[in-house]
Amino acid sequence: VEKAGEVVSVPLDKVVVGDVIHLAAGARIPVDGILSRGTGFVDESMISGEPMPVEKANGDALVAGTVNGPSAMVMQARAVGSDTMLARIIAMVAEAQGARLPVQDLVNKITLWFVPAVMVIAALTVLVWLIVGLLPLALVAGVSVLIIACPCAMGLATPTSIMVGTGRAADLGVLFRKGDALQALQGVDVVAFDKTGTLTVGAPVVVTNTLRAQDLAAVAAVETASDHPLAAAIVALSGRHLPVATDVETVPGHGVQGMVEGRRIVIGNAAMMVWDGIDEYADIPAGQTPVMVAIDGKFAGTIGLSDAPKPTAKATVQALKARGVEVVMISGDTQDAACALGKVLGIDRVIAGVLPDGKVDAVKELQAGGRKVAFVGDGINDAPALARADIGIAMGTGTDVAVESADVVLVSGNPAGVARAIEISRRTLRNIWQNLGWAFGYNVILIPVAALGLLSPQLAALAMAASSVLVVTNALRLRWVKVLELEAAK
Structure with missing residues (x-):
């Protein structure tokens, strides 16, 4: 951080809004801010999930937790501590992971009846074996029922899947x-x-262009003097090396005109063409915004712009x-x-x-x-x-x-x-129902087995633990699930 003209190291919690921070190559960006000096690429995969590094230039936003690429840069802090995007994301994820889904209410209602039912089954098991006359087996079977019926798996089925x-x-x-x-x-x-x-993308881009390259450069030269939203898209299309435009004049509501290398360039809508004495001009497909061009009193072509779809x-x-x-x-x-x-x-x-x-x-x-x-x-x-x-x-x-x-x-x-x-939602709910199916099926099958005296308390404890482990392991499968790698349009 720059302090009194020097670059010094300070603890992260001492960084304040407005501080100028020097980022070394490969450094993790400590706070939210904007790039003030330098250019480079930043790995934002931990925030956006997108694997490709993002190019950054002066004025672009930088997010805490992302990683600077091979170029050193300088940034200015705009948000620190709990105000950073990373902190807000962590808070939102924690809130979602602690939430109760409607399906959990169903589980809770069943569990409310499950525990008393198990107590009754265990008591009946002991009573039946006592009537038969086998006291040792009565105690073993009763204890096994209580152990095997531990509702841990049912309690873990929903929250573990939600968290993962x-x-x-x-x-x-x-x-x-x-x-x-x-x-x-x-x-x-x-x-x-x-x-x-x-x-x-939320910004106009050139979709159709019927101008020659030389004429496009002349149009872009005139547009560099314009603050119209469409002008930037035309300039971006033509490249950086442009001729010089002079006598540039804006005609409000119609367009702009200027001189480039001795040629008079008129740019604008259909009304601008009529204003310049041109009656015949080519239009563009519906859904595009036309920018028509006349050079030295003759129609030269049309540029069509639209808000292009995201890739x-x-x-x-x-x-x-x-x-x-x-x-x-x-x-x-x-x-x-x-x-x-x-x-x-x-x-x-x-x-x-x-x-x-x-x-x-x-x-x-x-x-x-x-x-x-x-x-x-x-x-x-x-x-x-x-x-x-x-x-x-x-x-x-x-x-x-x-x-x-x-x-x-x-x-x-x-x-x-x-x-x-939607895919994550469907897979998570499917995973929850799998866990619940296993938890209930396990109890339905093994409680009668324990009541019949076929399971010792030791085996019942092992089966109960295995049931919980299986539920957690099944939930963890969501951690590595592949979800819809959609290709960008070419």
Whole structure:
């Protein structure tokens, strides 16, 4: 940490917000902050579950617990101690692991009757053998019944699976904020996605370009002087080595114009072309935002931009459909833009042009007939729908309001986490029922065996311990289960 112009080592608990921290190559990042000097790659797999290192540049966020790559960097602390993302994740996982699922209530009700029933069976066992006249066997059989019927396995069946399942989900970047979501998610019938920032990257990218490379460079040179959201995408497409633009002028609501190497470049919408005296121009496919270009009074081509889908969005939709889950998109975007994306991703039902309260109404409509609906979103405008859905799933890259309204959080903002969360939920519940089946089956079979005097107390104790070990071992299988490695779209 920089102190009075020098770099000194300090205990982690002495780091405060605003401190400038020097990160050595391969060092673990100690607190949340932003990169202030240097560039490099950071391994964020422990937070996001994604194995590939993430490239970082000045101003990018750094998360406590992640590991710096081969380059030394300098960061500024923005959150320390319990305020870091890692601390919040640990708190959420601990809360979920301590939660009681509805299935646990059923187990508790059975256990409530199980213990008195075992006491009665043990007493009857002793009584019957006494009537037969075998006092030593009566005592041995009665004690064996009490030992063999220890309800430890039933008590371990649910919590061990929950702890291992939620831990495995956290490894994959899926955080269950509420424990009951783990059970609710396995029975979901419909997953409704928000569009912008959830299924898409949340920023425009060039999809269609009919310009020549030389003309594109000239357009990008003019756009460097513009602060329009579409300008950055055009500049990024053309590369770094651009000619110099002069006399750049913005025409509000229409576009921008300027001079590049003696040529007059006019960029904008259809109205801008008409303003420049051009009556004929080529359009682009529906669902894209057109940026038209004229050079020296002649139409030169069109650039089409759209909010591109996230790399794993299409594979996620396919995986959900393959598991019998209906996929719906609910968006505030235009019908054309939303339907165009829906067609690309394979989403058959698209509800577009809705306001935040309209998203709530759409969720209610999907819930008709008792169907269980999960809603996935990232923005403040998604918070009401996240709260109304049976299960709310928020992108960890979204707003704090959305995260607080959700039952499940996808740390990296990867939509594949939705399919993984459902898969983890289903496998965890299956594991719980396996454990319960073994625990009850064990008691149903071995209590009569013990009552018949066929088990000594020593063997009964060994069988009871083995039963508990088997339940825990079965739950631990979830720790290494492989869950949906979805490929990014090429």
